[in-house]
Amino acid sequence: MPDTRAPDTHTAPPADTQPSLAIELRGLTKTYKASGKAPAKLALKGIDLAIPRGSVYGLLGPNGAGKSTMINILAGLVTKSGGTAKIWGIDIDQDPRAARAAIGVVPQELNMDPFFTPRELLDLQAGLYGVPKRERQTERLLEAVGLKDKANAYARTLSGGMRRRLMVAKAMVHTPPVLVLDEPTAGVDVELRQSLWAHVRELNRAGTTVVLTTHYLEEAQELCDSIAIVNHGQVVACDSTDRLLRTLDRKDLVAVVDQDLTEVPATLAGFEVTLKGRQLTVQYPPSQVKVGEVLNAIAAAGLTIVDLSTKESDLEDIFLQLTRAPAAVDGPR
Numbered sequence: 611m612p613d614t615r616a617p618d619t620h621t622a623p624p625a626d627t628q629p630s631l632a633i634e635l636r637g638l639t640k641t642y643k644a645s646g647k648a649p650a651k652l653a654l655k656g657i658d659l660a661i662p663r664g665s666v667y668g669l670l671g672p673n674g675a676g677k678s679t680m681i682n683i684l685a686g687l688v689t690k691s692g693g694t695a696k697i698w699g700i701d702i703d704q705d706p707r708a709a710r711a712a713i714g715v716v717p718q719e720l721n722m723d724p725f726f727t728p729r730e731l732l733d734l735q736a737g738l739y740g741v742p743k744r745e746r747q748t749e750r751l752l753e754a755v756g757l758k759d760k761a762n763a764y765a766r767t768l769s770g771g772m773r774r775r776l777m778v779a780k781a782m783v784h785t786p787p788v789l790v791l792d793e794p795t796a797g798v799d800v801e802l803r804q805s806l807w808a809h810v811r812e813l814n815r816a817g818t819t820v821v822l823t824t825h826y827l828e829e830a831q832e833l834c835d836s837i838a839i840v841n842h843g844q845v846v847a848c849d850s851t852d853r854l855l856r857t858l859d860r861k862d863l864v865a866v867v868d869q870d871l872t873e874v875p876a877t878l879a880g881f882e883v884t885l886k887g888r889q890l891t892v893q894y895p896p897s898q899v900k901v902g903e904v905l906n907a908i909a910a911a912g913l914t915i916v917d918l919s920t921k922e923s924d925l926e927d928i929f930l931q932l933t934r935a936p937a938a939v940d941g942p943r
């Protein structure tokens with residue numbers, strides 16, 4: 611059974627002994643037991659992950675990859691089957707209360723009591739975490755998430771975005787050094803997404819390590835300095851966002867020319883080219899080939915370019931490449 615006691619907020623290490631890793635997972639496994647007709651499910655197959663202190667770290671993966679399972683283990687809501695997990699240097703088996711005090715988790719579902727006001731909800735949550743009254747930061751948190759003017763409104767009257775911001779504040783009442791956001795902007799409109807991103811950046815600037823799961827590649831690319839891509843319960847890629855993007859050394863040059871083409875001109879034989887009427891898409895590795903060489907090859911075919919654009923590879927390409935591979939058959943799935 612997970613430990614459901616309120617975590618002790620006073621046993622986290624002092625600031626001068628802050629660990630270099632905010633979260634460290636080694637060989638983490640989880641098998642959900644069979645129930646009824648549903649067979650056992652090996653949801654995590656030995657996850658190794660090191661999340662540096664101070665980062666905004668993205669856990670990216672398709673539905674069912676195991677992201678929520680990982681987060682729920684860290685939050686003390688799901689019991690792991692094997693391996694070790696440390697939060698802020700504290701082993702979740704050795705000192706579950708201190709480990710839980712070091713983390714704040716904003717779940718996917720926006721479940722909150724509709725008849726409490728934001729101020730009451732934050733106070734209640736602080737009480738639950740045993741934060742003494744004089745140390746409570748209710749007003750500062752309300753301010754930080756832009757809900758000061760809604761402090762006394764019933765939670766049920768708040769918009770979806772406001773509720774999500776309130777959930778973030780709720781997860782921060784015990785000032786955890788690590789904040790985990792499970793799908794922070796799922797179902798949130800574009801404008802609000804931008805303001806939530808700004809808020810996450812602000813929290814991070816103030817020293818909080820942020821871990822977020824997302825389906826939105828754009829979100830991971832925008833916010834995260836490092837990313838782990840999870841698929842079928844395994845980490846299939848894990849690197850800084852910049853390096854991950856650089857691993858795909860590929861750029862597309864799209865040129866519209868003055869003639870219909872039925873075959874790839876011989877001068878472009880060294881490139882991968884797709885044709886569509888007068889449009890040529892030339893794929894090239896920018897670290898080895900200069901764009902001028904591609905343009906020269908087009909000109910050498912006697913073609914005049916009437917329009918031109920280039921497209922960098924993005925996380926989407928990497929994501930598709932890495933998650934297309936089917937799961938290995940290795941016991942319960």
Ligand SMILES: Nc1ncnc2c1ncn2[C@@H]1O[C@H](COP(=O)(O)OP(=O)(O)OP(=O)(O)O)[C@@H](O)[C@H]1O
Binds near residue numbers: 642652672673679680
């Ligand atoms: N309580 C449970 N009992 C049995 N199987 C479960 C349970 N919770 C999750 N699973 C299974 O474990 C696998 C991983 O699920 P998990 O929710 O961790 O994935 P996820 O990456 O968070 O997906 P999503 O992005 O849809 O939230 C899935 O195949 C899921 O069906």
